[in-house]
Amino acid sequence: MILLDTNVIIDAHYGVGDHRVRAMNLISSAVNNTGAAINCMTLAELYAGPRRGEDIEEDMRRAGVAILDVPIATAAICGRAYGL
Numbered sequence: 001m002i003l004l005d006t007n008v009i010i011d012a013h014y015g016v017g018d019h020r021v022r023a024m025n026l027i028s029s030a031v032n033n034t035g036a037a038i039n040c041m042t043l044a045e046l047y048a049g050p051r052r053g054e055d056i057e058e059d060m061r062r063a064g065v066a067i068l069d070v071p072i073a074t075a076a077i078c079g080r081a082y083g084l
Helices: 006-014 017-033 040-047 053-062 074-082
Strands: 036-039 065-068
Touching (some): 006 017, 006 040, 053 065
Parallel strands (some): 036 065
């Protein structure tokens, strides 16, 4: 499963030109191959944008993107992996 960054979601919805096309293709490919998801932090960042949160959640589910409730215990593991 691929965990999508907020910027990928924003580019897919509001981007223009190549940025929008690449973001949409990335999401589509992930959904069709390994699966795609956002975590609760990405969802929070999207809630801060111009759209209502309920609409964002529905869009994600309709596109086949899972919304993960990632526990805080994963922070240390992800931080160490990011540092590699």
